[in-house]
Amino acid sequence: MFGRLASAIGQGHAAAPPSRTPRGAREAAVLVLFDSGRGPAVGDLALTFVEKSALLRRHAGQIAFPGGRVEPEDADMTATALREAHEETGLTPDAVSVRAIMPEVSVPSGYDVTAVIAHSPRAPELCVNDPGEIAAVHRIPVATLVDPAHRLTATLDEPRPYAGPAFGVPAEGARPGVFIWGMTAHLLDTILTLAGLASEWDRERRVPVPRQYR
Template identity: 45%
Template sequence: MAAVRDRLAALVERHGVPADQAPRDALTEIPASAVSTWGFDWPRAERARPSAVLILFGSLDDVPAHHADDRVHPDVDVLLTERAATLRTHAGQIAFPGGRVDPEDADVVATALREAEEETGLDPDGVEVLGVLPPVPVVVSGHVVHPVIGWWRDPSRVAVVDQAEAAAVFRMPVGDLVDPANRCRVARPGGRRGETPGFLVGERLVWGFTAALLDRILTLLDWDTPWDAGRVIDAHTHAPLRG
């Protein structure tokens, strides 16, 4: 698994900054590097608020991957949560642990670790923070999100801590995420225009902001596998719309 950790570190070295250079100021500014890293110029909110997410990869827990792929180590997974259905934004969606930057947070790394501990109960001491990728604006929630990349050096038990925040906490095998049979495009609910990348693994659908980040990170890591981008499903029902 050392090779997986090293590949993640190389990703941060190419596209981000190390943990000790994590942003502390001007947290809603979007640098030019964000466009080249994420592949397109994301729409921006007028009065954005800074936030951070923890994108935490680690050695697979006791839930094995169902799909094997030569590009991806069979034992690597990523930590995800299912947001509570009662939340104002992104309700019920699968997401990385994270949240808004608080005034007492030293930097966005501190934000990501604090939020992850509050949401999942993980022990931050077991996380090696490899660095921070360029921020991404999210218009629907009015945030600028700083993605913190971590390696779960010493995994701890995780579970739902606050049911008002999360309905589930789980570790998703990356092998299943890259399975072409689980890849799709997702039509936004309520007739909203546009589609997002999607990963439909069993009954769990990752779409929207989280899927867009995962899709790009897998590409940058050279872990993605060709799949049918003509397959489109509905965000709410998971019913096929095209393909």
């Protein structure tokens, strides 16, 4: 799976959109962490997400990949993604291996965001390491994410019209249900597709973004 994903990225199938901020102006990186804690098969993979603190001025309550802006001491985007994941969730960088790096994508906040794709052979030991930034850590099976029943198009009417891929993940055991949309959902949709994991889903199923995730 990771070989297919890296090959697709290398062939330009995940090219960044043409509208970009100047390189170096505002850059950030996120860690897309797959783990095989449920078993060795591709169908057993899970992904790690963080729930942003409700006290944040921007993106409060939203579900995202661990990550943040580049700091001067970061050697590269991989260093940024791993540092931020450690600061937010306590992830030990040595516990993961980097498998691929996505092209930068621009977001409305003015950042160019690089997704660093990594893998852990077991379920990582994670926690809410920075309560000021995140409220919870969610580990969601890939099989749940690619289930067409959980795929939909998220919409917003204000402050400007928006429509994009989303994931309505139901509660399972101790894990609450979550709604993934915006840049995180776009990245997730692209990565799952390039990796050959995505299934066809009803793009006409449109659902307004729940207020708690706006």
